[in-house]
Amino acid sequence: MMDGETIKEPPQEWGPTAWSHLSAVRDRSLLIQCITNFVSMDLVANTLLSVGASPAMLHSTEEIPDFTPHVHALYVNVGTLSSDWLPAMMAAARLATKLGKPWVLDPVAAGASRFRLNACLELLQLKPTVIRGNASEILALSQASLAPTTGVDSSHESMDAVEAAKCLAQASGGVVAVSGAVDIITQGNRLVGVHNGVPMLQKITATGCAVTALIAAFVAVDPLHAFEATVSAFSVFGIAGEMGMEQAKGPASLRMHLIDSLYGLDQVALLSRINITTALPGHDT
Numbered sequence: 116m117m118d119g120e121t122i123k124e125p126p127q128e129w130g131p132t133a134w135s136h137l138s139a140v141r142d143r144s145l146l147i148q149c150i151t152n153f154v155s156m157d158l159v160a161n162t163l164l165s166v167g168a169s170p171a172m173l174h175s176t177e178e179i180p181d182f183t184p185h186v187h188a189l190y191v192n193v194g195t196l197s198s199d200w201l202p203a204m205m206a207a208a209r210l211a212t213k214l215g216k217p218w219v220l221d222p223v224a225a226g227a228s229r230f231r232l233n234a235c236l237e238l239l240q241l242k243p244t245v246i247r248g249n250a251s252e253i254l255a256l257s258q259a260s261l262a263p264t265t266g267v268d269s270s271h272e273s274m275d276a277v278e279a280a281k282c283l284a285q286a287s288g289g290v291v292a293v294s295g296a297v298d299i300i301t302q303g304n305r306l307v308g309v310h311n312g313v314p315m316l317q318k319i320t321a322t323g324c325a326v327t328a329l330i331a332a333f334v335a336v337d338p339l340h341a342f343e344a345t346v347s348a349f350s351v352f353g354i355a356g357e358m359g360m361e362q363a364k365g366p367a368s369l370r371m372h373l374i375d376s377l378y379g380l381d382q383v384a385l386l387s388r389i390n391i392t393t394a395l396p397g398h399d400t
């Protein structure tokens with residue numbers, strides 16, 4: 116294989132990998148510290164509880180030295196960022212990194228303002244294990260440039276951000292994940308697409324925040340294989356979305372059925388529904 120060439124992944128391995136991650140998360144009572152936005156706190160906490168993890172929304176700077184050493188992973192989300200929250204995010208991420216604990220960044224609306232973009236760039240310096248955003252967020256971060264028309268929702272397709280994601284992964288040294296109709300996950304010379312999920316997930320606020328929280332839990336059980344953990348979390352969340360949609364009448368009932376489906380997801384459903392590609396059009400080598 117030539118240097119820089121993308122490794123071909125055996126797709127048949129992903130079902131068992133995702134199942135073993137979900138089973139481990141369910142077995143382990145993982146404590147996940149979430150410094151997340153006001154909009155997402157409820158869905159993030161309920162998503163983590165539905166897979167057996169324990170969410171804790173502790174965000175005071177004063178609590179970090181006592182609390183962060185006990186968590187299995189840290190989740191930082193800048194969705195409703197203000198200057199008084201940033202020091203806590205930085206302190207928690209710094210301590211997590213120092214203690215060798217995984218931490219995951221959700222750069223919500225990274226390109227919406229200079230303050231937010233600079234905050235995300237500062238957080239990037241602290242080496243997140245995984246960065247998960249929508250395509251517009253990953254493009255803004257990768258180019259370190261504002262995109263003022265972009266709020267929290269993406270104005271791009273995930274496929275538009277494949278090269279940006281690869282650059283960001285190289286620059287940060289972490290896993291970079293772009294959500295969308297196809298979720299793109301990349302690290303080094305690895306790249307896969309997860310095709311699970313339903314478009315209605317975009318009509319529920321904070322589903323992006325929730326899938327990032329799930330990634331934090333999955334990475335907590337397997338910090339040395341953050342790429343596999345991230346792909347597994349996306350598949351599980353997307354499959355739960357598909358199963359929830361079979362019972363839902365619209366976004367509000369999908370939100371409820373999504374959580375129920377995460378809670379009840381079994382091995383047969385996961386193995387039969389998981390849909391992963393390892394060769395994206397124009398990006399397979």
Ligand SMILES: Nc1ncnc2c1ncn2[C@@H]1O[C@H](COP(=O)(O)OP(=O)(O)O)[C@@H](O)[C@H]1O
Binds near residue numbers: 295296323
């Ligand atoms: N068109 C789509 N089809 C299927 N799933 C989707 C689609 N768009 C987003 N999703 C899923 O919805 C969840 C939230 O992603 P997204 O809407 O991109 O994040 P954000 O809310 O941060 O913008 C992810 O699990 C993603 O896979």
Ligand SMILES: Cc1ncsc1CCOP(=O)(O)O
Binds near residue numbers: 155267268323325
């Ligand atoms: C609407 C909104 N405004 C600030 S944060 C937030 C929630 C964003 O959630 P997501 O990125 O998962 O759509």
Ligand SMILES: [Mg+2]
Binds near residue numbers: 224248249323324
């Ligand atoms: Mg988001």
